[in-house]
Amino acid sequence: MGVSLKDVAQRAGVSIKTVSNVVNNYPHVTPHMRAKVQQAIDELGYRPNLTARHLRKGRTGIIAFAVPELGNPYFAELAGAVIDAAARHDYTVLVDHTAGLRERELLVSQEFRSHVIDGLILSPIHLETEDLIGRQETSPLVLLGEREYEAPYDQIAIDNVAAARTAVRHLLDLGRERIAFLGSRTDRERRPAHLRLRGWREELAAAGREPDETLVVATDGYGRADGAAAMAALLDRGRRPDAVFAYNDLIAMGAMRTLTERGLTVPDDVAVVGFDDIEESRYGSVTLTTISPDKQAIARLAVDSLVERLSGHVMAEPRRARPGYRLVVRESTGPAEGRQAARVPAQGAGSAPAPEAGSAPVRETRSVPAPEAGPAPAT
Amino acid sequence: MGVSLKDVAQRAGVSIKTVSNVVNNYPHVTPHMRAKVQQAIDELGYRPNLTARHLRKGRTGIIAFAVPELGNPYFAELAGAVIDAAARHDYTVLVDHTAGLRERELLVSQEFRSHVIDGLILSPIHLETEDLIGRQETSPLVLLGEREYEAPYDQIAIDNVAAARTAVRHLLDLGRERIAFLGSRTDRERRPAHLRLRGWREELAAAGREPDETLVVATDGYGRADGAAAMAALLDRGRRPDAVFAYNDLIAMGAMRTLTERGLTVPDDVAVVGFDDIEESRYGSVTLTTISPDKQAIARLAVDSLVERLSGHVMAEPRRARPGYRLVVRESTGPAEGRQAARVPAQGAGSAPAPEAGSAPVRETRSVPAPEAGPAPAT
DNA sequence: GTGAAAGCGCTAACAG
DNA sequence: CTGTTAGCGCTTTCAC
Numbered sequence: 001m002g003v004s005l006k007d008v009a010q011r012a013g014v015s016i017k018t019v020s021n022v023v024n025n026y027p028h029v030t031p032h033m034r035a036k037v038q039q040a041i042d043e044l045g046y047r048p049n050l051t052a053r054h055l056r057k058g059r060t061g062i063i064a065f066a067v068p069e070l071g072n073p074y075f076a077e078l079a080g081a082v083i084d085a086a087a088r089h090d091y092t093v094l095v096d097h098t099a100g101l102r103e104r105e106l107l108v109s110q111e112f113r114s115h116v117i118d119g120l121i122l123s124p125i126h127l128e129t130e131d132l133i134g135r136q137e138t139s140p141l142v143l144l145g146e147r148e149y150e151a152p153y154d155q156i157a158i159d160n161v162a163a164a165r166t167a168v169r170h171l172l173d174l175g176r177e178r179i180a181f182l183g184s185r186t187d188r189e190r191r192p193a194h195l196r197l198r199g200w201r202e203e204l205a206a207a208g209r210e211p212d213e214t215l216v217v218a219t220d221g222y223g224r225a226d227g228a229a230a231m232a233a234l235l236d237r238g239r240r241p242d243a244v245f246a247y248n249d250l251i252a253m254g255a256m257r258t259l260t261e262r263g264l265t266v267p268d269d270v271a272v273v274g275f276d277d278i279e280e281s282r283y284g285s286v287t288l289t290t291i292s293p294d295k296q297a298i299a300r301l302a303v304d305s306l307v308e309r310l311s312g313h314v315m316a317e318p319r320r321a322r323p324g325y326r327l328v329v330r331e332s333t334g335p336a337e338g339r340q341a342a343r344v345p346a347q348g349a350g351s352a353p354a355p356e357a358g359s360a361p362v363r364e365t366r367s368v369p370a371p372e373a374g375p376a377p378a379t
Numbered sequence: 380m381g382v383s384l385k386d387v388a389q390r391a392g393v394s395i396k397t398v399s400n401v402v403n404n405y406p407h408v409t410p411h412m413r414a415k416v417q418q419a420i421d422e423l424g425y426r427p428n429l430t431a432r433h434l435r436k437g438r439t440g441i442i443a444f445a446v447p448e449l450g451n452p453y454f455a456e457l458a459g460a461v462i463d464a465a466a467r468h469d470y471t472v473l474v475d476h477t478a479g480l481r482e483r484e485l486l487v488s489q490e491f492r493s494h495v496i497d498g499l500i501l502s503p504i505h506l507e508t509e510d511l512i513g514r515q516e517t518s519p520l521v522l523l524g525e526r527e528y529e530a531p532y533d534q535i536a537i538d539n540v541a542a543a544r545t546a547v548r549h550l551l552d553l554g555r556e557r558i559a560f561l562g563s564r565t566d567r568e569r570r571p572a573h574l575r576l577r578g579w580r581e582e583l584a585a586a587g588r589e590p591d592e593t594l595v596v597a598t599d600g601y602g603r604a605d606g607a608a609a610m611a612a613l614l615d616r617g618r619r620p621d622a623v624f625a626y627n628d629l630i631a632m633g634a635m636r637t638l639t640e641r642g643l644t645v646p647d648d649v650a651v652v653g654f655d656d657i658e659e660s661r662y663g664s665v666t667l668t669t670i671s672p673d674k675q676a677i678a679r680l681a682v683d684s685l686v687e688r689l690s691g692h693v694m695a696e697p698r699r700a701r702p703g704y705r706l707v708v709r710e711s712t713g714p715a716e717g718r719q720a721a722r723v724p725a726q727g728a729g730s731a732p733a734p735e736a737g738s739a740p741v742r743e744t745r746s747v748p749a750p751e752a753g754p755a756p757a758t
Numbered sequence: 759g760t761g762a763a764a765g766c767g768c769t770a771a772c773a774g
Numbered sequence: 775c776t777g778t779t780a781g782c783g784c785t786t787t788c789a790c
Binding site: 002045047048049050051052054055060062069070071073076077079080083092093094095096097111113114115116136137138223224228253254256257260279280282283284285286 | 381424426427428429430431433434439441448449450452455456458459462471472473474475476490492493494495515516517602603607632633635636639658659661662663664665
């Protein structure tokens with residue numbers, strides 16, 4: 001089919017090696033030679049066959065990024081950041097989504113495009129530690145997301161418990177009494193409770209309140225519809241909270257929609273805090289207070305981890321990096337006027353003091369959570 | 380490094396070919412042989428090297444999907460649909476984003492992972508016809524998005540002019556007088572006006588109105604912030620419209636946010652129509668009326684086109700497919716109560732009568748635009 | 759049914 | 775500085 005090095009060599013009347021040298025920009029080639037070869041390349045429209053190169057070199061320069069759902073803006077935004085971070089190391093990213101199904105997560109972690117991806121960044125939901133332990137695939141794997149595993153792989157995640165506690169504390173500081181939690185999962189109960197739910201419990205307990213479990217609503221998924229349904233269920237039960245802490249922004253958005261439909265006002269009747277800081281939460285007629293994980297840092301740490309292992313620096317020690325996060329206070333918990341401009345986080349720049357992991361290898365990256373924006377002395 | 384066919388063959392005491400047969404599930408292998416080989420495979424933890432297979436077969440089973448910005452939910456949702464559609468044909472998708480930069484669009488279309496991707500689905504913004512004409516790469520390319528090119532490549536896009544006209548007609552039917560257009564581009568003016576802007580002009584003209592060009596606001600990009608800024612600019616100019624047709628949903632969202640901040644009510648003071656029907660537009664305290672392109676159909680048509688050409692069916696004739704769309708009327712142009720439930724489109728199922736392109740080859744796919752939901756007799 | 763050998767296009771050694 | 779050769783791991787004739 002295509003034109004190969006050999007064809008070019010023939011045409012230019014030189015050896016294959018010389019052409020290869022030109023293609024790879026080897027320093028020691030006479031300008032004359034280079035010109036001659038280049039001409040042949042242009043005439044023939046030669047393009048190097050990367051597949052062959054990959055086979056030869058044993059690596060492809062492709063890493064995979066697998067998330068539950070690309071339709072969730074958090075993962076879409078994260079995917080964008082990962083693609084950019086990878087590009088900085090000359091890696092290309094293969095994005096896949098698992099629909100949060102354990103089976104697909106397993107498949108991806110086990111045998112996904114074996115030997116064509118150099119490594120994998122995976123954000124699992126249903127995967128279990130034992131699935132990971134039994135992993136055959138030898139290419140490096142970096143885990144993202146809320147779940148923590150007792151498996152020998154790098155894990156990048158903000159301190160979910162602490163972040164959740166920060167959110168709940170904010171609501172408590174506002175004087176809220178009945179703080180609901182939306183978004184615990186209905187399925188697979190046996191597995192440890194969500195860290196965010198634990199944060200909710202811990203912070204309430206620390207404040208001397210008995211966590212009211214009737215204010216915890218499980219959802220089937222993590223989407224807006226789930227949030228809307230959960231909020232409706234809570235209200236239908238006659239348990240009207242005066243604040244809601246949602247598992248993520250989408251659930252919070254859905255909850256706010258239900259509140260609007262029921263004629264309740266945010267934040268006056270019900271204050272709402274989300275988690276993720278997707279861009280959408282900075283718009284809307286009531287902007288959303290939320291926990292903002294440093295997505296750039298997460299992407300960078302994940303890619304850097306992977307790239308470092310790919311570079312052959314064999315480090316037995318799997319590492320846990322804790323990127324920064326902060327609480328961004330917006331209208332959904334703000335003063336009742338609901339007219340102030342959204343406080344837009346200075347994304348990327350003066351953001352959290354996440355460990356700088358640019359070129360230097362990432363080491364002990366347990367960064368202190370960023371100072372929260374506005375600890376808000378009780379209203 | 381890895382364990383190869385040869386290793387397995389040695390271990391099992393058979394030839395390479397036999398192992399290959401087992402791995403590829405060839406029919407004519409004795410059960411005994413198969414078992415023996417399988418055992419060796421398991422013992423050695425053999426995983427086929429797909430890179431080698433790719434080199435040998437000349438194809439990889441990977442296609443690329445390049446969009447301007449993964450942070451735009453429209454593209455993220457589309458990417459998800461493309462991934463799923465590709466999976467149905469056993470293709471994996473490599474997602475990239477171009478930031479809408481012509482340079483990167485060019486790069487992607489020209490030499491992106493040459494020979495490792497079998498084909499490319501590209502949604503360009505700044506690419507010009509001549510860029511496409513001069514394309515060296517021989518792998519198939521399918522174009523998505525608003526722009527139309529005089530180049531020999533398949534193009535999948537809804538009828539943007541007609542869709543825009545539908546949106547504007549809806550606003551006219553509502554009795555709106557001053558309909559603004561938000562989101563024409565400031566740069567590269569020489570290139571033909573956006574089709575959606577043309578639709579706005581045409582429909583106004585058809586209604587006997589002189590399109591008021593002072594109601595057209597250019598934006599730098601296609602995000603929420605651009606919409607917010609454009610709306611603010613328009614209001615600051617003292618040109619208060621009673622309706623807004625935005626280039627896309629994000630711009631519409633930003634515009635609505637500005638309207639809220641300025642104390643104006645949607646839809647009472649200003650009705651708003653978007654374009655894309657991202658999920659977000661179905662939530663929010665005022666749900667958004669929007670043009671809903673059939674994303675599933677777009678993804679399916681694009682992937683099917685690509686796969687068909689990849690299958691060697693050489694069809695000289697490039698094709699233009701026109702997936703369906705519909706107008707989904709929601710609160711942002713609805714009756715002023717603003718309390719009715721959002722009319723959620725039956726995504727996927729009873730949606731537009733888009734050409735069924737499941738397994739059968741896609742042929743003449745100029746589908747009639749789906750019947751719009753609620754032509755809304757003038758208020 | 760199974761085995762032996764050639765070669766996909768490239769890079770890495772090693773000569774010259 | 776340039777040419778020759780071997781081989782990455784696999785599939786694919788073609789014999790047996």
